[in-house]
Ligand code: HEC
């Protein structure tokens with residue numbers, strides 16, 4: 495009697511700790527959900543965010559699946575949605591059916607029902623995949639990615655080169671770091687783009703006292719186009 499009460503209390507505790515939230519579930523599943531998703535699901539579902547779609551795709555893109563399941567899952571509070579969505583995926587992947595699918599009849603007709611993946615992956619692997627799906631494909635991450643893209647798109651191509659080669663770890667645009675600021679360099683060389691280019695290609699040392707003998711490494715790996723673009727941009731700062 496005492497034993498079984500203890501058991502009930504323990505199970506309740508475990509439930510309270512491990513239901514609820516995906517972070518907790520993550521700590522009990524150490525498999526790499528991302529890699530598994532790639533190897534077990536990518537043959538049919540496009541995994542990119544935002545997704546790449548095509549007329550002859552075999553299945554809806556994974557982002558669409560995750561958003562769709564999350565939107566359609568019927569839960570009274572938002573906190574219950576992720577665990578319920580994970581549970582849905584865990585069930586659906588091994589026993590899909592027309593009745594369970596949240597896909598509308600037209601899409602189901604076009605794609606055909608998903609073939610059961612039972613036997614292709616273990617329960618633990620499926621759990622890791624399902625957890626990863628809702629950690630990765632969510633509104634917040636999607637908006638972040640779109641924002642990063644917009645920032646990159648609006649960025650001057652010279653600054654894009656500077657970021658690609660991590661120039662900004664030693665240079666600020668207006669602020670000195672280990673190296674002089676790009677505006678100080680522009681000021682010193684005025685219109686002499688050739689001098690700027692040369693230093694980037696060959697490196698530089700002892701031309702800036704504030705840099706205290708620190709050496710600017712030579713950047714041989716920039717293409718000529720990249721060198722032109724980044725030098726023009728520095729000159730304009
Ligand atoms: C052989 C191709 C194929 C593979 C492999 C595959 N799927 Fe699917 N999946 C589909 C198709 C087709 C649909 C759309 C029809 C449907 O809902 O059954 C679908 C639908 C789904 C849905 C239901 C979406 C909804 O709105 O109801 C989920 C969830 C899902 N897939 C998850 C996965 C996961 C996770 C994997 C990897 C473990 C996977 N699928 C592997 C073809 C595949």
Ligand code: HEC
Nearest residue numbers: 659661664672673690693698699700701702705708709710
């Ligand atoms: C590891 C740190 C570091 C990185 C990374 C770095 N720099 Fe520098 N850079 C310096 C330092 C230090 C100086 C000052 C050297 C000196 O005193 O001559 C400098 C100076 C320069 C100068 C002026 C040189 C001159 O002749 O006066 C230019 C132009 C420059 N860097 C451009 C770049 C660009 C473009 C990149 C990326 C492709 C880059 N740097 C990456 C440290 C760095």
